Amino acid sequence: MRSKTLANIASSLTCSFHKPKPQILEGETGEGKKEPPSCDRNWAELQRDVLLVIFLKIGMMEVFRAAESVCHSWRKVIEEEPILWRRIHMTEHDYKHLHRGPFSLMHLTRLAIDRSGGQLEEFSVYTVNNCMLQYLCDRTSVLKRLCLLSTNGLSAEVVAETVKRQPLLEEIEIRVSDRSFNEKFIEVVGKECPQLKSFKFDKIWSYHEGNRTEDDEALAISKTMHQLRHLQLIYNRLTNKGLKAILDGCPHLETLDIVDCYNVKMDAEMEARCAKLENKSYPLIPYLPQMFRPTRSRFLLRCQSEALKIRSVRWSF
Numbered sequence: 001m002r003s004k005t006l007a008n009i010a011s012s013l014t015c016s017f018h019k020p021k022p023q024i025l026e027g028e029t030g031e032g033k034k035e036p037p038s039c040d041r042n043w044a045e046l047q048r049d050v051l052l053v054i055f056l057k058i059g060m061m062e063v064f065r066a067a068e069s070v071c072h073s074w075r076k077v078i079e080e081e082p083i084l085w086r087r088i089h090m091t092e093h094d095y096k097h098l099h100r101g102p103f104s105l106m107h108l109t110r111l112a113i114d115r116s117g118g119q120l121e122e123f124s125v126y127t128v129n130n131c132m133l134q135y136l137c138d139r140t141s142v143l144k145r146l147c148l149l150s151t152n153g154l155s156a157e158v159v160a161e162t163v164k165r166q167p168l169l170e171e172i173e174i175r176v177s178d179r180s181f182n183e184k185f186i187e188v189v190g191k192e193c194p195q196l197k198s199f200k201f202d203k204i205w206s207y208h209e210g211n212r213t214e215d216d217e218a219l220a221i222s223k224t225m226h227q228l229r230h231l232q233l234i235y236n237r238l239t240n241k242g243l244k245a246i247l248d249g250c251p252h253l254e255t256l257d258i259v260d261c262y263n264v265k266m267d268a269e270m271e272a273r274c275a276k277l278e279n280k281s282y283p284l285i286p287y288l289p290q291m292f293r294p295t296r297s298r299f300l301l302r303c304q305s306e307a308l309k310i311r312s313v314r315w316s317f
Contacts, residue, residue, distance in 0.1 A: 044071045051077050055084055064108050082117035089124045091149055106132065113139050124173075126150055130158040137165040145171040156180035160188045169193045173200035175234075183216040190224020199225060202234035213263045218242025222249025232257040239263045240270060247273050257281040 046054075051074065055063050063084065068075045078084060090105060109128065113120060113136055120140040124147035133154070136143075143166040148154070151174065159181070163169065172189060174181070181203075190196065199221070218238040221231070222245040229252055236258070238246075243264055247253065256274065258264055259281040266274075266282045274280050 044073045048077055052081060052083065060085075060089065060112060061108075079115065082115065082119045085112050085116035086119050087122040088112050088116075088120065089122065091124050091126050091147065110135060116140060118142070121145065123147070127152055129153045130155055133158055133162045137162055141165060142168055144168055147171075147173040149173075149175050151176050151178065151181065156182075156185050160185055163189050164192045167192065168195060170195050171198040172196065173198075175202040175204060177204055183220040186217055186220040187224055190220065194227070196225055196228060198230040199228060200232040201236070202232070203236060213237050213239050215239055215242030215245070219245050222246045225250060226252075228253055230255040234260050236261045237263055240265055243270065244273065253277060255279045259283060
């Protein structure tokens with residue numbers, strides 16, 4: 001819809017530049033009728049402040065795909081204003097053609113990093129490779145938010161090095177798909193990011209390994225992330241011991257989401273320990289049968305009746 005609107009603007013600009021207006025007497029048309037007031041607007045002459053508001057509203061991808069092709073003046077603003085590129089948010093776009101064509105996301109991501117002029121504060125993407133993270137760190141060191149929704153093609157060492165070179169990070173969200181992102185990685189994050197306020201660590205492979213219990217990652221969080229306000233652990237194998245350590249080591253914690261951590265038993269003692277938290281989400285079912293554990297989606301497919309349909313297994317208080 002936005003692209004269509006911008007395309008219409010581009011079309012009107014083209015018409016106004018190339019079609020001369022007919023000579024008509026004032027107040028009359030060629031048919032002897034009064035001329036209606038003109039609704040033409042020269043979009044190319046919009047003030048820079050107005051353009052910045054428009055571009056920030058429509059989002060980065062629409063700026064790439066449509067806005068910068070409207071006219072030269074728009075393109076000049078887009079290329080010269082680093083404020084437009086302080087936040088790279090590309091988590092909801094199709095990555096089937098990741099490396100293809102002029103609108104490949106790898107190319108656009110690199111271009112957005114260049115245009116930020118070293119002022120990039122947020123880098124939220126679905127997936128990138130090791131080279132892109134190194135490219136990012138070579139051009140900015142003031143990131144406050146890092147979000148990686150897939151670590152396919154990424155090594156834990158490169159992500160850890162990225163974190164080390166961004167000391168101002170306040171929010172980290174990462175969805176890991178292999179075992180190299182372990183307690184050692186978490187320790188690096190905690191030690192190198194003293195201002196970290198929010199940490200989301202989602203493991204999409206954990207319950208393929210059965211009923212194992214591990215508290216190493218929870219202990220790493222408790223030892224290094226003392227300023228944490230928000231914590232989300234998905235498919236983590238921590239137990240009550242690990243949760244107690246987190247509550248002791250993170251005294252400023254406000255939000256806790258352990259909805260898929262089925263080794264935690266929310267007994268009366270644990271509920272009392274979590275009572276001070278403003279928002280918390282616990283496992284609704286303490287132990288899912290092993291046949292249901294590989295993925296939550298498979299479990300949902302088996303739950304056909306309304307009584308067993310659990311689309312969001314959360315207790316929120």
